[in-house]
Amino acid sequence: MDRSVSDTIRILCVDDERDFLELTATFLEREQPYFTVETAPSATAGLDRLGDGAFDCVVSDYEMPGANGIEFLETVRESHPDLPFILFTGRGSEDIASDAISSGVTDYLQKTTGSDQYTVLANRIKNAVEQTRSRRLLARSQTRLREVIDAMPHLVYIVAEDGTYLLANQALADFHETTVEAIEGATVSEILGDQAAEQFRADLTDVLESNTSKRVPDVEITSPKEKTHVFEPRLFPHDLADTDTRAVLGIAVDRTERVDREREHEETDVLLSTLFDTLPVGVLAEHESRQVLSVNQRLLDLFDVDESPSAIVGTDSAHLSAKMRDRLVESSRSLHQLDESPTAPESNTDRQLDLGDGRTVEQHYQTVDFPDGMGHLWVYRDVSEHTKRNAELSTVVDRLEGLHDATRDLIRADDRETVGTLVADSVSSILDHPSNVVRFREGDVLRPVAVTSDARAELGDRPSYAIGEGFPGDVYRTGESRLVEDFEACDRGVDNGPHRSALYVPIGDHGTLSIGNTEQGAFGRVDRMLATVLADNAATVLDRLTGERTLKRQNERLAEFGRVVSHDLRNPLEVARTRCQLAIEDCDHSHLDAVERAHERMETLIDDLLVLAQNGATIAEPEWLDFATLVDRCWTTVRTADATLENEADGRICGDENRLRQLLENLFRNAVSHGGETVCVRIETTDCGFCVADDGPGIPVADRERVFDVGYSTRDAGTGFGLSIVSQVADAHGWDVTVTESDRGGARFEFTDVEIEP
Numbered sequence: 082m083d084r085s086v087s088d089t090i091r092i093l094c095v096d097d098e099r100d101f102l103e104l105t106a107t108f109l110e111r112e113q114p115y116f117t118v119e120t121a122p123s124a125t126a127g128l129d130r131l132g133d134g135a136f137d138c139v140v141s142d143y144e145m146p147g148a149n150g151i152e153f154l155e156t157v158r159e160s161h162p163d164l165p166f167i168l169f170t171g172r173g174s175e176d177i178a179s180d181a182i183s184s185g186v187t188d189y190l191q192k193t194t195g196s197d198q199y200t201v202l203a204n205r206i207k208n209a210v211e212q213t214r215s216r217r218l219l220a221r222s223q224t225r226l227r228e229v230i231d232a233m234p235h236l237v238y239i240v241a242e243d244g245t246y247l248l249a250n251q252a253l254a255d256f257h258e259t260t261v262e263a264i265e266g267a268t269v270s271e272i273l274g275d276q277a278a279e280q281f282r283a284d285l286t287d288v289l290e291s292n293t294s295k296r297v298p299d300v301e302i303t304s305p306k307e308k309t310h311v312f313e314p315r316l317f318p319h320d321l322a323d324t325d326t327r328a329v330l331g332i333a334v335d336r337t338e339r340v341d342r343e344r345e346h347e348e349t350d351v352l353l354s355t356l357f358d359t360l361p362v363g364v365l366a367e368h369e370s371r372q373v374l375s376v377n378q379r380l381l382d383l384f385d386v387d388e389s390p391s392a393i394v395g396t397d398s399a400h401l402s403a404k405m406r407d408r409l410v411e412s413s414r415s416l417h418q419l420d421e422s423p424t425a426p427e428s429n430t431d432r433q434l435d436l437g438d439g440r441t442v443e444q445h446y447q448t449v450d451f452p453d454g455m456g457h458l459w460v461y462r463d464v465s466e467h468t469k470r471n472a473e474l475s476t477v478v479d480r481l482e483g484l485h486d487a488t489r490d491l492i493r494a495d496d497r498e499t500v501g502t503l504v505a506d507s508v509s510s511i512l513d514h515p516s517n518v519v520r521f522r523e524g525d526v527l528r529p530v531a532v533t534s535d536a537r538a539e540l541g542d543r544p545s546y547a548i549g550e551g552f553p554g555d556v557y558r559t560g561e562s563r564l565v566e567d568f569e570a571c572d573r574g575v576d577n578g579p580h581r582s583a584l585y586v587p588i589g590d591h592g593t594l595s596i597g598n599t600e601q602g603a604f605g606r607v608d609r610m611l612a613t614v615l616a617d618n619a620a621t622v623l624d625r626l627t628g629e630r631t632l633k634r635q636n637e638r639l640a641e642f643g644r645v646v647s648h649d650l651r652n653p654l655e656v657a658r659t660r661c662q663l664a665i666e667d668c669d670h671s672h673l674d675a676v677e678r679a680h681e682r683m684e685t686l687i688d689d690l691l692v693l694a695q696n697g698a699t700i701a702e703p704e705w706l707d708f709a710t711l712v713d714r715c716w717t718t719v720r721t722a723d724a725t726l727e728n729e730a731d732g733r734i735c736g737d738e739n740r741l742r743q744l745l746e747n748l749f750r751n752a753v754s755h756g757g758e759t760v761c762v763r764i765e766t767t768d769c770g771f772c773v774a775d776d777g778p779g780i781p782v783a784d785r786e787r788v789f790d791v792g793y794s795t796r797d798a799g800t801g802f803g804l805s806i807v808s809q810v811a812d813a814h815g816w817d818v819t820v821t822e823s824d825r826g827g828a829r830f831e832f833t834d835v836e837i838e839p
Contacts (some may be wrong), residue, residue, distance in 0.1 A: 091135065095153065096142040097170075104325035105140070105169075108199035113207065124153035131157065137210045138162070138187075140202065143170035150179070154184045154266050154823040163216070163282075165209035169202060180562055187213075193470050231261075236312065237318055241326055242289060244269045244282055256335075258305045277302055288316045299340070302332075310337045336701060358390075362664045363461035367398045376401070383442060384408045410435045429669045433464070440465040445667075480611055485512035487615065492791065497521055497591075499530035500626070504594060504619045509533055511615070512608055514596045516580070518543050520553055521592035527553055536597065540578045549729045551594040556585040562613060586612050589620025591627070595624050637682045698815045700737035708734045708771070708837065712764055715745040722758035729765035735836035736814050744810040747803040748773045748830060756827060770816065770835035774823035785820040 092109060096102040099122060106118040119136075121127035124146055131139070139157060143150035150168050158340060171192040178189050187209045190202055211675040230237050231251035239248040249264035256262065257272060270278040280300070288295050293316045303309050314333040321328055363380025367373050376390045385403040393401055408493065428693050432444045437760040443464045447454040487507040494500045501519040509515040516539055520532040528545045536543065568577050568810045577583065580597035584604045587593055595617050600603070708730040716726045727747075734741070745764075752762045756777025764773045780788055789808035807830070811818040816832050823829040 089115050089117055090137045090206065091471065092116055092138050092140060093121060093127060093130055093136045093553055094118055094140045094207060095121045095124060095145070095150075097145040100375045105199065105202075105735070107587045108196060109203055109206070111202035116203070116206070124148035124150075124156070125390055127153060128156060130619040131475035136208050139208065139214075140167045140169050140369060143168060143172055150187075151180050158185050163213060165213050166203055167209065168508070177809065195627070198371050199406070208796055213527045214814045225799055233332075234336070236314075236331070237332045238264075238333075239328050240261065240281075240285060240331065241321075241328045242285070244278070244285070247271065247328060256304060256310070268550070273302065284314075288318055289327050292318050294318070299336070301497050310335055312336065361462075364403070365398070365459040365461075366449065367457050367459075368451065369456060371385040371398045372396070373398050373401065374456065383463060406437075408436050411500055463799050476605055480488055480511050480607070481533075483613060484611055487511060488618045488791075491618055494622055494626075497623060497626065498530055500619050500622055501592075504588070505531035505533050506613060507615055508594065508596055508612065509535075512596070512611055514584075514598060514603075514608070516540075516598065517594065519588070519592065519594055520546070521588075522548075522557065522590070527557055529593055530592070539580070539599075540597070552583070552585045556587050556591050560587050566602060566608065569601075584609060585610060585791050586616045588616045589623060589713070591620055591623040594619075634807075700740050700810075703737060703836075705735050705815075705838070706738055708732055708766065710740070712745060713743060716743050716749060718742075719746050719749045721749065721753055721754070722759045724753050724756075724758060724762060725734065727761065727763040729763065730771065731766045732837050732839045734771075738815060740810045744807050745773075747807050751807075752777060752804050752828070760827075761825075766837055767831070767833075770831055770832040770837065772831040774825070774829040775827040776823065777827040779822050780820055780828045781828055788820060789818075 083328045085171055090113070094102055094109075096105070101766070102120045102122065106120055106330050107116050109116050119134075121130050124141070127139070127141065130136075130213050141150045141153055145153075148156070154166050157164060162185070163189040166185070167188040167190060168177075169187050169190050169192060170177070181189050190198075190205055192198060204519040213679050228709045230248075233250060236256060237250040237252040238246055238253055241247050246264050246267055246269070251261060254261045254264055264272055268278075269281050272278075273281060277300075281382060284297050285297060294315060296316045297316065300312045301309050301315055302312060314331050317330045317332075319330040321329045324540050335643050356378075357375070360377060360379055363383045364375070364377050365380055366375040373394050373396055376393050379391055381388075381393075383391065385408060385777075386401065386404045388404075407497060428800045431446075434442045434444055436442060441464050445462070447458050449458045470566050483775060487503065491500060491502050501521060504516055504520050508517045515533055515535040517533055518529055518536050520527040522528075524547050526545045527548070529543045546645070548554050549558045551562055552565070561750045565571055565583045565585075568583070577597060581601040582598050582603045585593060586596075586609075594612065596604070596612065596635060637718065662803065665795055678831060686761040708788060709728055710726050712726075712730045716728075724832045747761060752773075752775040753761050756762075756775050760775050760777050762773065763776045764771065788804050791805045808818060811832060814835075818832050821829045821831065
């Protein structure tokens with residue numbers, strides 16, 4: 082049998098009889114060609130030889146000078162605890178054998194006569210070395226196996242039938258925050274706790290009785306850090322060599338992170354599903370093959386489709402499209418993009434569809450890339466209320482512009498009858514309530530001065546009322562408007578013909594405005610506000626005409642108007658403007674641009690009306706302000722386009738900063754509005770005040786007395802309030818303002834009696 086170099090056995094023979102020593106070496110090498118024998122005549126020499134080289138076995142005599150064989154053995158064991166050591170002696174006794182065994186001898190052999198003893202010795206040497214080498218190999222294998230097991234991220238263990246851990250890897254020890262040595266030899270109850278141990282014992286019994294492996298799904302075990310982990314153990318029957326003990330080999334995979342991810346995914350799916358089902362818009366997702374992938378209940382509700390989403394998912398979308406198309410008016414059916422073959426439709430498109438029940442739905446489409454191909458996403462939104470609000474807002478804008486024009490006409494009126502007629506006509510055209518009557522006070526009676534044709538046709542000739550008589554008389558007496566929502570519910574027994582509701586508004590101290598309608602609850606908040614403003618404007622004109630102007634009453638009305646405008650118009654206007662901007666971003670349409678311009682004009686009207694209504698002729702406590710800095714700030718807040726400013730203002734000016742900003746901003750805005758985008762505006766201090774001049778077309782001499790009148794403007798788009806505000810601010814500060822021609826041919830506004838210091 083061939084052996085490699087690594088199988089060579091090196092033997093050290095130690096004996097004080099040199100002849101016998103040489104003879105032993107010779108016979109051993111003859112017995113086994115892979116034996117290499119070296120000799121030493123004493124224990125001391127033997128120790129030296131052991132220190133110089135590696136030997137596989139030591140054969141030693143017992144009786145030798147100096148240290149005997151057992152003493153030699155004990156010394157060898159200190160540095161070579163597992164080196165095979167055979168005591169080969171001619172002196173044999175039970176005591177020597179016992180001492181040798183106690184000192185760790187590998188084998189004991191007594192010398193005899195004849196060569197057979199060397200054959201026996203050779204076999205003893207061979208067996209001892211092979212056993213030692215096997216033990217070393219097994220130890221190395223066990224070490225390597227331990228390293229492999231400890232390197233595994235999973236929990237690995239061997240548990241005997243009685244529940245004792247025979248083996249545990251480092252991962253198991255780390256999880257329980259202990260050591261491998263502490264686990265091996267412990268019971269499952271001591272490591273896992275009673276409840277988990279009971280389940281483990283049941284699984285262990287199943288594996289041993291069936292002699293088959295078992296997978297245990299999702300076992301929850303709490304770590305010492307009170308964190309619950311989810312494991313998936315796999316148990317295998319395991320035979321222990323050279324023993325009747327039965328055991329199982331377990332490998333437990335920590336699935337905690339995966340389970341957490343799966344749970345998070347499930348929660349996310351539930352959340353997304355809930356969001357999808359509760360979206361305020363209808364959503365349909367389909368594959369390029371036209372198979373419906375997802376649809377929410379909102380879409381089915383929008384189109385009154387009497388099916389559930391689960392019944393539609395997986396079907397051909399043409400089935401759903403046909404049902405949706407049936408709900409559209411004829412003119413919208415050709416626009417229903419879902420009817421088209423969506424092989425390559427234009428992405429990100431929007432269309433408005435009209436339903437047969439009067440609602441309007443906006444359809445949005447875009448492509449979607451799915452893992453297995455292209456898809457299509459359809460979103461449907463009910464924009465009926467949005468469309469309705471835009472229409473209502475447009476109506477309000479039109480009414481405000483109409484009220485603005487009516488106010489101009491009222492200001493130009495020269496007599497009471499004209500004022501009455503203008504009020505009645507304005508209510509018919511602006512408020513869209515053609516049946517109305519205007520009464521003015523004559524003595525103690527309110528007599529009709531303007532009766533519309535609709536009112537005369539529905540009610541006949543209208544009577545006069547004494548102060549305090551009927552609704553008109555009560556309204557005049559109290560000075561408070563009166564709204565009758567339903568005459569049938571009114572207990573005053575008034576005969577109003579076909580009219581079901583009415584609005585009565587006082588016209589200052591001059592009369593009343595009566596508006597009727599054949600429908601119950603026909604007057605909204607905007608109607609009441611516009612009617613009140615119109616009546617107040619008429620009262621102001623009548624005050625001017627009759628010389629009985631009552632400033633306090635007008636201010637109260639204007640203040641109420643300001644509150645109504647600020648709360649009831651500005652907020653919905655801001656909502657409308659924002660909605661309009663969003664609509665422009667979604668769908669750029671020329672109609673939306675017109676709506677945006679209308680919003681801007683309405684905002685300007687409201688701002689100017691609020692300034693006139695709320696500020697009046699009062700100012701806050703005056704303060705000294707740096708004039709040039711104030712001018713620069715005001716210029717930056719005005720849309721001046723390419724206009725230029727020459728700021729020659731000097732020193733400090735005394736006044737109310739907010740009101741001064743109103744004055745300067747309106748002057749700058751007026752210059753740009755009338756002088757063009759490239760106008761040059763110059764402001765400078767004078768000996769008794771300051772002046773603002775431009776190089777625009779100027780103001781004709783005949784118009785210079787009227788430019789400060791409320792409502793006066795030479796431009797169709799003008800509000801007629803800007804210069805009126807300028808005059809109002811100047812009056813509030815006690816200044817005089819005059820209009821002349823600038824040295825460049827434009828307009829020059831000069832303010833005097835102004836407190837200015839260098």
